[in-house]
Amino acid sequence: xxxxxxxxxxxxxxxxxxxxxxxxxxxxxxxxxxxxxxxxxxxxxxxxxxxxxxxxxxxxxxxxxxxxxxxxxxxxxxxxxxxxxxxxxxxxxxxxxxxxxxxxxxxxxxxxxxxxxxxxxxxxxxxxxxxxxxxxxxxxxxxxxxxxxxxxxxxxxxxxxxxxxxxxxxxxxxxxxxxxxxxxxxxxxxxxxxxxxxxxxxxxxxxxxxxxxxxxxxxxxxxxxxxxxxxxxxxxxxxxxxxxxxxxxxxxxxxxxxxxxxxxxxxxxxxxxxxxxxxxxxxxxxxxxxxxxxxxxxxxxxxxxxxxxxxxxxxxxxxxxxxxxxxxxxxxxxxxxxxxxxxxxxxxxxxxxxxxxxxxxxxxxxxxxxxxxxxxxxxxxxxxxxxxxxxxxxxxxxxxxxxxxxxxxxxxxxxxxxxxxxxxxxxxxxxxxxxxxxxxxxxxxxxxxxxxxxxxxxxxxxxxxxxxxxxxxxxxxxxxxxxxxxxxxxxxxxxxxxxxxxxxxxxxxxxxxxxxxxxxxxxxxxxxxxxxxxxxxxxxxxxxxxxxxxxxxxxxxxxxxxxxxxxxxxxxxxxxxxxxxxxxxxxxxxxxxxxxxxxxxxxxxxxxxxxxxxxxxxxxxxxxxxxxxxxxxxxxxxxxxxxxxxxxxxxxxxxxxxxxxxxxxxxxxxxxxxxxxxxxxxxxxxxxxxxxxxxxxxxxx
Amino acid sequence: xxxxxxxxxxxxxxxxxxxxxxxxxxxxxxxxxxxxxxxxxxxxxxxxxxxxxxxxxxxxxxxxxxxxxxxxxxxxxxxxxxxxxxxxxxxxxxxxxxxxxxxxxxxxxxxxxxxxxxxxxxxxxxxxxxxxxxxxxxxxxxxxxxxxxxxxxxxxxxx
Numbered sequence: 001x002x003x004x005x006x007x008x009x010x011x012x013x014x015x016x017x018x019x020x021x022x023x024x025x026x027x028x029x030x031x032x033x034x035x036x037x038x039x040x041x042x043x044x045x046x047x048x049x050x051x052x053x054x055x056x057x058x059x060x061x062x063x064x065x066x067x068x069x070x071x072x073x074x075x076x077x078x079x080x081x082x083x084x085x086x087x088x089x090x091x092x093x094x095x096x097x098x099x100x101x102x103x104x105x106x107x108x109x110x111x112x113x114x115x116x117x118x119x120x121x122x123x124x125x126x127x128x129x130x131x132x133x134x135x136x137x138x139x140x141x142x143x144x145x146x147x148x149x150x151x152x153x154x155x156x157x158x159x160x161x162x163x164x165x166x167x168x169x170x171x172x173x174x175x176x177x178x179x180x181x182x183x184x185x186x187x188x189x190x191x192x193x194x195x196x197x198x199x200x201x202x203x204x205x206x207x208x209x210x211x212x213x214x215x216x217x218x219x220x221x222x223x224x225x226x227x228x229x230x231x232x233x234x235x236x237x238x239x240x241x242x243x244x245x246x247x248x249x250x251x252x253x254x255x256x257x258x259x260x261x262x263x264x265x266x267x268x269x270x271x272x273x274x275x276x277x278x279x280x281x282x283x284x285x286x287x288x289x290x291x292x293x294x295x296x297x298x299x300x301x302x303x304x305x306x307x308x309x310x311x312x313x314x315x316x317x318x319x320x321x322x323x324x325x326x327x328x329x330x331x332x333x334x335x336x337x338x339x340x341x342x343x344x345x346x347x348x349x350x351x352x353x354x355x356x357x358x359x360x361x362x363x364x365x366x367x368x369x370x371x372x373x374x375x376x377x378x379x380x381x382x383x384x385x386x387x388x389x390x391x392x393x394x395x396x397x398x399x400x401x402x403x404x405x406x407x408x409x410x411x412x413x414x415x416x417x418x419x420x421x422x423x424x425x426x427x428x429x430x431x432x433x434x435x436x437x438x439x440x441x442x443x444x445x446x447x448x449x450x451x452x453x454x455x456x457x458x459x460x461x462x463x464x465x466x467x468x469x470x471x472x473x474x475x476x477x478x479x480x481x482x483x484x485x486x487x488x489x490x491x492x493x494x495x496x497x498x499x500x501x502x503x504x505x506x507x508x509x510x511x512x513x514x515x516x517x518x519x520x521x522x523x524x525x526x527x528x529x530x531x532x533x534x535x536x537x538x539x540x541x542x543x544x545x546x547x548x549x550x551x552x553x554x555x556x557x558x559x560x561x562x563x564x565x566x567x568x569x570x571x572x573x574x575x576x577x578x579x580x581x582x583x584x585x586x587x588x589x590x591x592x593x594x595x596x597x598x599x600x601x602x603x604x605x606x607x608x609x610x611x612x613x614x615x616x617x618x619x620x621x622x623x624x625x626x627x628x629x630x631x632x633x634x635x636x637x638x639x640x641x642x643x644x645x646x647x648x649x650x651x652x653x654x655x656x657x658x659x660x661x662x663x664x665x666x667x668x669x670x671x672x673x674x675x676x677x678x679x680x681x682x683x684x685x686x687x688x689x690x691x692x693x694x695x696x697x698x699x700x701x
Numbered sequence: 702x703x704x705x706x707x708x709x710x711x712x713x714x715x716x717x718x719x720x721x722x723x724x725x726x727x728x729x730x731x732x733x734x735x736x737x738x739x740x741x742x743x744x745x746x747x748x749x750x751x752x753x754x755x756x757x758x759x760x761x762x763x764x765x766x767x768x769x770x771x772x773x774x775x776x777x778x779x780x781x782x783x784x785x786x787x788x789x790x791x792x793x794x795x796x797x798x799x800x801x802x803x804x805x806x807x808x809x810x811x812x813x814x815x816x817x818x819x820x821x822x823x824x825x826x827x828x829x830x831x832x833x834x835x836x837x838x839x840x841x842x843x844x845x846x847x848x849x850x851x852x853x854x855x856x857x858x859x860x
Contacts, residue, residue: 063801063838196794199802200786200809202737202777209736261727331741331749331803331837380739380803381837412742599797599843606839629746629835637828640841 011046011056011094014163015124018044018096019117019172021110042096043110045074045117047125051145051160053078053085055114058098058355059106060090061195062379062386063603064659065596066106068194072592073111076187077118077178079142080159082194090354090376100353102384102485104558104657107592111655117172119179124170128162181590181651188651190595195378205377207350208335208409215337215405216245217260218398219267221253222414225622226481227277238266249401252394256402260409281480282620286424287322290448295469295478300451302464309441309462313432315508316441320428321497322684323449323667325421325481325617326610327626329634332380334388334418335409338395344371345399349392352382357389361396372396383607384485388420413627420484421617423471425449427497437509439520444498446470448478450490453557453664456498459522481619487604488660491557492611492667496685499553499668503544504681512541513552513672525561525587525650530554532648533563533585544676551673553665558657560588561648564605564669566641570677572696575689577613577674579639584662585646589653598645601662605643608666609635614686708769711779721767725759726750728766729776737777737806741835748834751807751814752776758814777806780813788858789813792851793844800838808834812848816855822848 021042043057053074061067071085078085088094090101122142129147130137133155141150148156181188198204221233230253235246238255244266245256255270257263281289310316336349338361345365351357354374362369379386395408410418425448432441442463446454450470456463469475470490476483486492506516514534521527530552534541539550549570554563567581584601591597614633618625626632667685675681680695706717710733719728726743729735729752741749743762750761753775780787789812792798799805808831815830816822822830827848836844 063799065800192794192797193799195802196797196799199799199805200777200790200793201781202735202806204802205736206739206803208740209730211734259727259731261723261731329837330801331747331835332739332801333741378802381801383837409740412744412746595797599800599840602842603800603839606841607837628742628744630744634835634837635839635841636835637831637841637845640828640845643842 013049013165013167015047015121015166015168016044017117017121017124017170017172019113021113042098043114044096045114045121047121047159047163049160049163049165051084051158051163053080055085055087056095057087057089057110058092058095059110060101060352060354060376060379062101062352062382064600065193065593068191069107069593069596070111070114071194072187072191073115074118076184077115078122080145082186082191084145091374092354092358093373097355100356100387101382102352102387104659104661107655108559108657111592113172113174115178116174116176119176120170120172123176124168125159125162129157132157132162187592188590188594191593192595206332206335206380207337207348207377208407210337210348210377212337212339212405215407216256216258216402217263218254218256218395218406218408219263220394220408221267221270221272222417223274225276227280227622229275231273231275234271237271238269241266241269245402247398247401249397252397254398256398256404256406276623277621280621283324283618286324286480287426289480290424290426290478293478294447295474297466297468298451300465300467301455303460304462306441306443306462306464310432312434312440314435316430316432317501317504317508318430319501319504319683320426321500323425323493323496324685325424325483325619326486326615327416327419327421327617327632328383328385328486329415329632330381330383330385333410333412333415334386334391335407336392336395337405337407338392338399339405340365340396340400343367345396346373346375347392347396348375348377349389350379350386351376351389351392352379352384352386353389356387357392360389360393364393364397365400383487384489385419388418388484390418412629416626416628416632417624418482420482422486422489422492422611423448423450423475423479423483425493427493429497429501431501431505433505433509437511437516437519439505446490446494448475449493450475452490452494453555454490454494457523457526457554457556457561458502458520481617487607488557488664491660491664492608495553495555495664496667496671499555499665500671500681500683503551503672503675507544510543512543514541517552517554526554526556529561529585529587529648530563532646533565533583536585536644536646537565537583539565544672545679546676549673549677551669551671551676553668553672555665557661557664560586560656560658560661562586562661562665564662564665566669566673568670568673568677570674570692572678575692575696577670577687577692579609579641579670581642582669583644583646585648586662587648587650588658588661589656590651591647591649592655594647597647597658600658601645602643604660604663605666606635606640608663609639609670611686612667612670614688616686706767706770708771709773711775717766719766722765724762725752725764725766725769725774726761729761735776735778739803739806741804746835747804748807748811749804751811751834753810753814756814756817758811775810777810780809787813788854789816789848789851792847792854796843796847796850798840798843798847800840804834804836808836808844812851816848816852820852820856822852824849
């Protein structure tokens with residue numbers, strides 16, 4: 001068992017404040033698996049003898065920008081310059097247990113307790129300064145790393161000298177109030193990325209960039225399809241190659257070499273025979289398969305009376321929406337370097353959950369978690385896909401088997417093969433409106449996609465939302481492919497269905513899509529965000545299809561409210577779609593780094609154009625057809641529209657999610673704009689030229 | 702069989718005894734320790750491995766190291782000179798034109814090569830010029846702004 005004292009001991013002298021991030025449920029469920037982890041705190045900060053502030057957290061930086069925003073919050077509260085704050089992230093030996101970096105939760109749930117801990121640290125500094133300066137605490141204030149006497153400007157003392165030679169430990173009580181936001185000078189100010197210099201010079205190290213003496217590169221024998229059984233692997237030819245080590249560790253067959261390309265050549269020399277599965281669904285019949293293999297139904301929310309809602313409806317609309325499996329495809333494939341010495345392992349991994357790696361590696365090696373140290377370098381994109389840590393376990397097993405440090409760095413083909421895809425989803429909606437265009441009925445069922453953000457933002461007097469399965473819990477068992485969280489998990493599919501359905505009701509009501517939404521929204525926060533988007537978009541909305549190719553979609557995710565508008569150009573003959581302009585208004589509560597927030601909105605919207613327009617995994621009996629970017633198209637420069645972002649602040653709410661919400665409305669806003677352009681509605685993603693041509697042909701007499 | 706390959710690497714002479722058929726990507730990353738050049742796809746599809754060979758953007762993953770004999774190779778590590786960032790690097794940092802940073806080295810070198818041929822590009826030209834570079838974080842709009850800014854700086858430096 002690693003205690004609080006163990007952590008703080010290795011962190012040197014200074015003033016420490018430990019704090020707890022209580023995410024009820026999530027944390028509890030996962031910490032059960034984490035026997036031996038300290039339960040009384042999740043992170044801590046140190047004011048060192050040099051006056052620098054260090055934040056120790058299990059969160060990681062994968063592009064989303066918390067390497068900048070969390071230090072901004074600390075610098076603000078502690079009244080130091082931003083460059084005086086050093087985040088130490090994702091090192092299991094230095095940082096207490098953390099569940100992982102996902103769900104747009106870092107700034108939202110981690111930020112506020114961290115800010116309170118900083119307030120507490122400042123209180124300690126003032127107490128120490130009061131003794132040193134012999135003035136009452138009430139007379140003291142802080143600025144630029146010093147505590148000073150407000151009545152005698154010459155009396156001041158630096159944090160560094162207060163921390164000198166001391167070891168003070170406090171547990172944040174949460175009782176010290178942070179500074180008033182009105183006085184902020186660092187938090188809330190647009191701030192450029194702190195990791196930019198390392199990243200533009202090539203100095204930033206990712207897992208595959210790390211080197212230790214004597215390390216070998218591994219290439220692992222892979223099956224042609226999921227569900228295959230290895231019948232025979234003849235490794236004699238590979239073993240005879242210069243410098244090659246062959247490792248067999250149960251089902252794991254690998255070749256190791258001191259050069260990665262030589263390991264690859266050796267792997268090609270391995271002759272393997274596999275028994276491939278002779279049945280199983282493929283992309284052509286996946287929706288029939290999923291409809292037949294449904295997990296138990298759970299009611300997410302319900303209110304009113306569906307029968308009454310149906311009776312009150314002038315018109316009822318029944319729709320089925322379908323979305324396929326799609327890939328994370330981060331530019332950095334999964335990579336890890338592992339070293340096992342005297343039964344203790346060190347693993348450097350590209351991961352979103354270093355403590356998950358620690359648990360998985362410990363289990364694979366049969367050692368206690370505290371004998372596994374996981375260090376997380378910069379992560380080259382995650383989007384949920386790097387909560388799957390298979391590569392780290394492989395590296396650790398091979399390191400133990402070979403007695404050498406081993407790097408496993410997946411090829412792009414392996415990355416597509418072992419991805420935990422966004423789950424294919426079927427959503428059925430029955431909805432109704434009365435003669436005045438008010439929604440009277442909303443009966444919504446998500447099958448296999450997940451319930452996140454499945455409750456619409458609208459006023460729905462009679463509604464029921466149900467969910468079966470999804471990307472978490474038992475849900476993945478019902479999918480023929482591995483599935484997992486994908487940026488805005490569940491929420492992407494739910495918003496595609498919800499906002500397409502709302503759009504078709506607006507059309508039926510003869511109202512323009514913005515007025516119809518406004519007429520059915522009572523939530524003032526949502527209305528404000530929609531107004532902000534409309535103002536920035538500057539369009540005179542007409543009932544669809546107007547032929548102008550404009551669309552709107554809105555929603556909520558991770559505590560954030562978002563509304564997007566888009567203008568597309570759709571080609572009737574070819575079925576191709578080009579998004580020309582997107583506007584996104586977002587209320588994400590308090591904004592810590594407006595620059596980072598806008599970057600996340602732009603990035604999320606650009607990325608989501610992929611699953612809106614093109615991304616789709618094809619498969620048959622466990623074999624994945626897409627093997628590289630020649631067959632799996634992701635957004636490119638030529639796809640990118642003008643993007644305008646509007647931040648609608650609600651500082652009193654504290655920070656809300658920033659990494660995912662803008663992503664979730666994109667498929668719907670594009671589908672709605674395509675409908676407005678061509679007069680056909682598509683109920684299945686992605687909106688490929690072939691599907692658009694088919695929809696147009698089906699409508700023609 | 703290995704034979705000596707001589708070329709200029711980041712402004713300094715380099716000599717290597719390696720199989721000339723090996724790719725520049727793995728030689729840079731392994732023997733030469735220049736890990737700023739990234740493996741992203743291995744099939745000239747993503748641009749993460751782009752380096753400059755005689756100033757031209759080149760996929761290191763598809764380039765036999767023997768083919769750079771006598772030529773000038775620049776990787777991201779060699780772009781800054783005398784401790785000063787290249788205007789394209791500076792523009793990427795100034796415009797937050799990166800997130801995870803994995804595609805960034807290849808993208809910066811691709812932009813350097815592009816600007817050497819197109820000193821005053823339109824946004825459409827920049828998009829076309831960088832089309833073969835993939836970025837999954839969606840930094841594209843900022844990259845376009847950064848390339849415009851770098852073009853302006855380069856023009857001031859070399860009018």
